[in-house]
Amino acid sequence: MATGTKTEYEPVIGLEVHVQLKTASKMFCGCAVQFGAPANSLTCPVCLGLPGALPMVNRQAVEYGIRVGLALNCQIAHRVKFDRKNYFYPDLPKGYQVSQYDEPLCFDGELQLPIHDASGQPKICRITRAHLEEDAGKSIHMDGSTLVDLNRAGTPLIEIVGGPDLRSPEEAYIYLNTLKRNLSYLGVSDLSMEKGSLRCDANVSIRPKGQEKFGVRSEIKNLNSFRMVRAALEFEIKRHEQVLESGGTLTQQTLLWDDEKQETRSMRSKEEATDYRFFPEPDLATFDVPREWVEQVRATLPEMPEKRLLRFLDDYKLSEQDAEYLVGDKALADFYETALKLMDEPRKVAAWVVGEVTRELNDRNAAIGDLKLTPEELIELIKLLDAGKLNNITAKEVFHAMVETGEGAMTAAQRLNKLIVQDDDAMNAVIDEVIAEFADKAVADFKAGEEKALGFLIGQCMRKLKGKANPKELGPKIAARING
Ligand code: ADP
Ligand code: MG
Ligand code: ZN
Numbered sequence: 001m002a003t004g005t006k007t008e009y010e011p012v013i014g015l016e017v018h019v020q021l022k023t024a025s026k027m028f029c030g031c032a033v034q035f036g037a038p039a040n041s042l043t044c045p046v047c048l049g050l051p052g053a054l055p056m057v058n059r060q061a062v063e064y065g066i067r068v069g070l071a072l073n074c075q076i077a078h079r080v081k082f083d084r085k086n087y088f089y090p091d092l093p094k095g096y097q098v099s100q101y102d103e104p105l106c107f108d109g110e111l112q113l114p115i116h117d118a119s120g121q122p123k124i125c126r127i128t129r130a131h132l133e134e135d136a137g138k139s140i141h142m143d144g145s146t147l148v149d150l151n152r153a154g155t156p157l158i159e160i161v162g163g164p165d166l167r168s169p170e171e172a173y174i175y176l177n178t179l180k181r182n183l184s185y186l187g188v189s190d191l192s193m194e195k196g197s198l199r200c201d202a203n204v205s206i207r208p209k210g211q212e213k214f215g216v217r218s219e220i221k222n223l224n225s226f227r228m229v230r231a232a233l234e235f236e237i238k239r240h241e242q243v244l245e246s247g248g249t250l251t252q253q254t255l256l257w258d259d260e261k262q263e264t265r266s267m268r269s270k271e272e273a274t275d276y277r278f279f280p281e282p283d284l285a286t287f288d289v290p291r292e293w294v295e296q297v298r299a300t301l302p303e304m305p306e307k308r309l310l311r312f313l314d315d316y317k318l319s320e321q322d323a324e325y326l327v328g329d330k331a332l333a334d335f336y337e338t339a340l341k342l343m344d345e346p347r348k349v350a351a352w353v354v355g356e357v358t359r360e361l362n363d364r365n366a367a368i369g370d371l372k373l374t375p376e377e378l379i380e381l382i383k384l385l386d387a388g389k390l391n392n393i394t395a396k397e398v399f400h401a402m403v404e405t406g407e408g409a410m411t412a413a414q415r416l417n418k419l420i421v422q423d424d425d426a427m428n429a430v431i432d433e434v435i436a437e438f439a440d441k442a443v444a445d446f447k448a449g450e451e452k453a454l455g456f457l458i459g460q461c462m463r464k465l466k467g468k469a470n471p472k473e474l475g476p477k478i479a480a481r482i483n484g
Contacts, residue, residue, distance in 0.1 A: 007245070009206040011237045012214055013166035015229075017179060019158050019189045020135065020197035021064045026154035027134045028055030028098065028284075033156075035195050039140075039149040047154035049093030055283055057082075061156035062105070064188040065132050066289070066297045068158050069106025071186055071304060072127045076294045077105050082132075082281040091137035091148050099159075101278040104131035105289075111162070112306055113178050114324070115171070125175055126163030133157050152196075164203070164214065169233035176200060176226045185302050185330050193225055202229050205250075206240045215240070216250040220264055222257050232257040236264055308333065316346030322354050332357075332368045339375035343382060352378060356396060360403050372406035381409035384419075391470050394418040420468045427461075427469060431481055434460045443482055454479060 023033055029046035045053035062080055069076050083101035109127035117123050135157050137150035160179070166172045180191055180198065190197040200223050205215035218236055223229045236255070243250055255264040303311075305327045312323040312333075326333045336353045343349055357378070360371060381402065385395045390413060401412040413419050434457055435443055442460075445453035458474050 008209045009237075009241055009244070010209045011168060011233070012164050012205050012207060012217075013169070013172045013233060014164040014203045015162045015166070015172060015175060016201040016203070017160045017162070017176070018135075018199040018201075019068070019160065019183060019191065021061050021156040021158060022189050022197070023058055023060045023064065023156055025058060027058050027061050027132070027156040028154055031154065034151070035190075035197075037151055039147070040151060042151040043153070048150060049095075049153075055098065055281075057284060057287070058156060061132060062289075063293075063297060064156070064186075065105045065130070065158050066294060067186050067188055067301065068160070068183065069109065069130050070294070070298050070301060071182055072106065072109040072111055072130065072160070074106035074109030074127060074130060076289060077103055077107070079103070079286050079288050080105060080132075081286040082284045083278045084281050085133075085276045085278055087276060089136060090146065091139045091150070091153070093137070093150065093153065097134060097136065098281050098284070099133035100131035104129040105158075106130040111175065111179060111182070113171070113174050114309075115174055123171070125165040128161045128163050130158050130160045133159060169230045169237070172202065172233055173226055173230040176229060180226075181305055181328055185304055199223075200226075200229055202233055204233050204236050204240075206237060206244070216252050218250075218252070218264070219254045220257055221254060221267065224259070228257055228259055231259075231262060232264060235262065239264070302330070305330075316340075316350070318346060318350050322350050325354055325358075326350065329368070335368050335375055339379050342376060342379040348382065349379070352382060356399050360400070371403060373403050377402055377408050384409055384413060388422075388470050388473070389413070389419050391420070391467070394420075394467050417466075418468060420470060427465065427474070427477070428481075430461050430464045431474075431478055434464065435478070435481060446479075446482060 020033075025031060026033055026047055029044050031042045031044050031047055034042060046055050057080070066076055081100065081103040082098050084096040085099045085101070086096040088095060106127075107129045109130070111125050111127055113123040113125060115123045133156075135152050135155040137148055137153040140147045140149060162175065166175055183189060183191055192198060202220045202223060203217050204220070205217035207213065207215045218240070220229075220232045220236060223232055240250060251269065253269050254267045256267045257264055309323055309327045312318050312327060313320065316323075318326070326336050332353065335357075336349065339349050339353070340346060357368070357371075357373070360366075360373075361368065364370070381390075381395060381399055384390045384398075385392070390398060394413075398409060398413045398416060398418055401407065401416055402409060405412065407415070438457065438460065442453040442456045446457070454475055457478050458471050461474050461478065462469060462471060
């Protein structure tokens, strides 16, 4: 490289994502998994870490783990083995966390991202491993003292470790959204960052472009949203560049993201695995994972988003944007496909779901399951519109009322008195009235060849008919009347 040329760096990013599994009970005891219960009410000798208490493995948690692994195209281990990861923390009463060290339940998987690499192939991020572990409790810092709530202690988690394959903060952001979308298809977690059921640690290093060897990495914790992950990575990449450009050296460390100051600060130098003194959990025997079990779980997997997206594009001829949007929310895509069974017009139905239905969801900050609207009711409405019983404007008004009250389309349209009754006499009377009223203005303009005067006359008729007419039908009628 010529002297004086600034080195160009390439970021290398790998993410660790913790996902709380929504089993009824905890990983190793019968206590309920529940958010927001009174502090320490969901505890027992096992999850309190009392001496002599014996853990038992929650079969459902292992099954959810297999489900996640299969959805991420992982290999599934032939046996389940747990290890102790020793460290001291006030919210970890046993002094160790039960996790999986050398035999993760799932390994060698991959996640396909909706972006392309330089050769035009879909970008793939390897999933190095996904292992089961128990969550710790929560420390609550209050007025200078710290309280501990152990309700969360022992909640099953799966930690999904992504390969160092991401090359920009934006790719990391896309990886997280794609991972979350795929997991949402499995129904194994709430996936709420707010409630802590989805957590992410980000690892990042930089290297001169073209160099194969990775640089020294930082691990960033305390990232409470995907947006924060992206911002923290951008900050950290710049910091690494500045250190290297000024001739300094980087040390491997764990950092916390301060979202207010928009900067990272050091938490500790990074521990090595040896610091945890992992060893096999003596209180839990290993047990086999029969291949029949794995195949049973595989058979219950839903169609995953990558496949569904292709089907939406091929079969329904949706725009890429609409297809991506629908597939991004399994419940909404299910709603859409149920509606399609009642009306085989994929683009028309999609326009409603992506348009008005989504507007209502956004206004209410709700999910489709919370909305008082069934696919049947939506199709009933679209059919009224198609039959000319509603126009584009009144259909939206009726739709809004349906969502508000839970009424069907016909009921709401009748209650609001929006149905267009095909009364030609009434319509002709109104047309005559309007033509008389604007004879020397709009009507004269229209006769003189001004097309937009017709729009004005349609509007006047619509007003007198209280919106209960189809403007597309009114236009030709008015024109015919004027032209004699
Ligand atoms: P540990 O268990 O110490 O956290 P791992 O080797 O399991 O370390 O890696 C954890 C995460 O860090 C993975 O997501 C991996 O992709 C990522 N990673 C590892 N080395 C680097 C690096 N040099 N730069 C960026 N990310 C890295
Ligand atoms: Mg780690
Ligand atoms: Zn318990």
